[in-house]
């Protein structure tokens with residue numbers, strides 16, 4: 001089923017080379033150091049070997065052709081195995097399957113199945129199904145033939161298990177064990193989550209119990225809150241509206257009064273003009289004074305002229321009487337009476353400035369004197385009075401002028417007085433107006449004070465309602481803490497009756513709420529709805545965790561069953577496998593040694609003992625039972641040798657070959673690679689070895705790397721490897737005759 005190997009850049013294979021496996025046995029021959037073992041390793045490499053040690057390297061780069069004197073080093077190594085899959089041994093639906101691994105100097109490995117890049121895991125799984133293990137039990141490296149003999153019982157057991165194809169089940173079991181551990185971890189995690197929430201849940205449970213107990217109280221306080229808050233809100237709203245309404249009147253009034261006040265102030269302002277008028281009055285008064293002085297002067301002039309006139313008249317009369325009769329006797333009584341009349345007239349106006357009165361008195365006096373003169377005129381003779389007459393005329397004229405001047409002054413005075421009078425009247429009426437304005441001012445201010453007073457009273461009410469509003473908000477907050485959102489029920493609650501205006505009723509209600517609050521607080525159950533909700537959520541979570549735990553427990557049980565079943569199956573298969581191997585092992589052993597016996601046995605070695613053997617300190621707590629392993633018992637013909645340790649090198653090689661072949665026959669792998677497994681055999685044994693590989697090749701394809709002529713003769717296809725001057729390995733198909741030469 002192995003079709004070909006293609007190798008390129010891997011180790012000593014600088015150039016691309018391929019081997020076609022067209023027959024059951026293919027031999028690879030060549031001198032030492034030509035690169036034969038590199039071919040065996042190239043198989044391990046392609047099958048996904050991860051151990052650098054198994055590939056004889058330290059680092060990945062060691063696997064890439066490192067260059068020679070004549071050839072540059074390669075940057076990439078690739079090995080491709082091509083399988084015939086017409087029998088569908090590999091679980092993919094292709095007649096031919098190629099598996100390729102590529103490495104670069106600077107990158108990780110790449111794997112390809114039929115040219116498609118895959119993961120290592122995919123390659124391993126694909127091959128395991130066809131009993132091509134990555135552990136490479138079917139690739140026996142140089143010097144490793146007796147590894148199965150030198151291994152300890154546990155390692156040996158593993159090698160046999162691998163060869164028997166039990167790895168798949170072991171893998172399944174290990175996966176289940178991992179899953180079990182993971183599930184247990186999950187279970188522990190869930191349990192610890194439960195433990196974590198347990199105290200909180202307990203606390204919440206207690207709280208909920210308390211809340212249940214205080215439920216009635218809460219209902220009561222809820223109803224109280226609803227009524228109280230609804231009434232309080234109605235009261236606040238009504239009061240605010242009433243205040244706003246009451247404010248309107250005084251505010252409007254104040255605005256109106258401000259206008260009136262401005263007007264009154266204007267009036268008062270204008271009264272300053274009055275002072276200027278007063279000054280004018282003073283001027284007029286001094287004018288009047290001056291006119292009076294002039295009038296008095298005029299009156300005095302008239303008086304003087306009239307006095308002179310009277311004395312001239314008297315003088316004329318005396319002259320005239322003298323001329324006519326000289327002295328005439330005139331009664332004294334008559335003269336005295338007349339003089340007294342004159343004096344009386346004069347005295348009646350003495351000190352008066354009244355021109356009319358003065359004129360009257362003057363007229364009176366004149367007529368008294370004229371009458372007397374006329375009585376005695378007939379008795380007188382005519383005399384010369386011309387001068388006197390002329391003077392009288394002059395004086396009379398003068399008097400007439402003086403009277404006229406007096407009249408002018410009088411008229412002027414009259415005019416000025418008139419002017420003053422009207423000015424005074426104006427001043428007086430002004431005075432009246434400002435007095436009125438002043439009065440108005442006082443009136444307005446009084447009204448303003450009144451309005452302000454009203455407003456400040458309202459301000460007091462406003463402040464009070466503001467405080468009550470704040471108290472309301474506080475109350476709602478507290479209610480929220482106590483009964484949650486249901487505190488807002490008041491918003492849709494209809495108020496009836498006085499709706500909070502009766503403050504003492506409200507106050508009683510508030511006190512009742514306060515009392516219940518204290519009782520609820522004393523009960524220690526706070527939080528209400530939130531706590532109940534949290535409790536329910538926590539309980540739900542706990543229930544979920546319990547269910548989760550049960551599920552995990554169930555899956556643990558089922559995983560444990562699976563593990564047990566797998567273990568039982570592995571046990572059965574292993575024991576059966578050992579039995580079958582023993583049958584073949586005994587046969588091959590007897591064939592190789594011409595007799596004797598060999599068998600495998602399942603043993604349980606005490607750990608303590610094994611640990612000591614391996615130089616480790618035994619763990620005192622470890623199970624004394626120890627681990628299961630596989631022991632080999634041999635007994636050579638004609639010799640009393642029973643232990644493996646006592647075998648010679650050739651005997652060891654023969655024994656291990658017998659065992660390896662026995663194992664390979666029980667569960668034949670598709671191919672087996674034997675790298676100089678025959679190196680230690682002498683000619684006789686090489687022949688037996690040749691017989692064995694021939695019978696083995698009936699079940700598995702064989703690739704033998706050998707220097708042995710006998711072995712070569714059993715192969716139908718031979719490949720020679722040479723290492724030329726270039727320092728790199730070369731592959732070539734050769735005939736048997738050539739092979740013998742090449743091998744040397």
Ligand code: ATP
Pocket residue numbers: 010011012013030031032033034035036037038039061062063064065066067142
């Ligand atoms: P023997 O018959 O003695 O067992 P062999 O034919 O099995 O020899 P190998 O062990 O396969 O020889 O090849 C070893 C050769 O491969 C050595 O000469 C070594 O220098 C060469 N070699 C190993 N790795 C590289 C590499 N990365 N680049 C170049 N050459 C390498």
